[in-house]
Amino acid sequence: DAGVIQSPRHEVTEMGQEVTLRCKPISGHDYLFWYRQTMMRGLELLIYFNNNVPIDDSGMPEDRFSAKMPNASFSTLKIQPSEPRDSAVYFCASSLVRGGDFEQFFGPGTRLTVL
Amino acid sequence: EDQVTQSPEALRLQEGESSSLNCSYTVSGLRGLFWYRQDPGKGPEFLFTLYSAGEEKEKERLKATLTKKESFLHITAPKPEDSATYLCAATGGTSYGKLTFGQGTILTVHP
Numbered sequence: 595d596a597g598v599i600q601s602p603r604h605e606v607t608e609m610g611q612e613v614t615l616r617c618k619p620i621s622g623h624d625y626l627f628w629y630r631q632t633m634m635r636g637l638e639l640l641i642y643f644n645n646n647v648p649i650d651d652s653g654m655p656e657d658r659f660s661a662k663m664p665n666a667s668f669s670t671l672k673i674q675p676s677e678p679r680d681s682a683v684y685f686c687a688s689s690l691v692r693g694g695d696f697e698q699f700f701g702p703g704t705r706l707t708v709l
Numbered sequence: 710e711d712q713v714t715q716s717p718e719a720l721r722l723q724e725g726e727s728s729s730l731n732c733s734y735t736v737s738g739l740r741g742l743f744w745y746r747q748d749p750g751k752g753p754e755f756l757f758t759l760y761s762a763g764e765e766k767e768k769e770r771l772k773a774t775l776t777k778k779e780s781f782l783h784i785t786a787p788k789p790e791d792s793a794t795y796l797c798a799a800t801g802g803t804s805y806g807k808l809t810f811g812q813g814t815i816l817t818v819h820p
Contacts, residue, residue, distance in 0.1 A: 598752075625806055637753070637796065637810040650807060685752050689806075697743060698808065700752030 596620075598701035600686050606707045612674040615704045618667055619688030627687040627698060628661055628671050637685070643669065676708045711736045713799050715811035722787055722818050730782040730814045732797030742780050743808065744773050745796040753796055756782075787818045 599618040607613055619626045627642040641651040646663045663669040673680055683705050687698040712735045722728055734742065741760055745753035757766045759775040766773050770791065772783040782795055794815050798808040
């Protein structure tokens, strides 16, 4: 299995621009998660989906952030407009809830720099 | 609000010097306690899930244990390749997804 795939791996953009991060979960997994990691705040859950439906978006910092999951194999996280404080590493993770097991498997992350 | 606190923030060991990392949690109705390893520039890599107090799991030089208030990650005779950041996370209630992560322990093992 290829694992969770994220693109791009690095993104540098200017303040005010739209940024779209992409994720392909592990095939067959029914949960998908978006996290943000910074030195100050550590790893924070932004939003997660179950069977393509958003379940909890309480971690999304503000209306500039939006996430979609149009099908089981693809999700996007969009920031519009971007601001320098959005600079962070964004991780996508997926899991399969089976019996009592539900460990999450993370992608390699997208390092976002907003100038 | 769920809280997970890890200590120490950083730990430096000599190769072969065993030690433990601590993860204290305040989670209502613990559903799972997770340990991850994160190398620089990479995503967290899953190590263990613990579900109930008294449970233990082992993998090579690592052993994770769980009590009602905390979890320990014991590292026996560590090697330089064990150097990484170790993250603890917990979820409770009816959620399968809402993990609360600790800030991590940066482990450095010197040869």
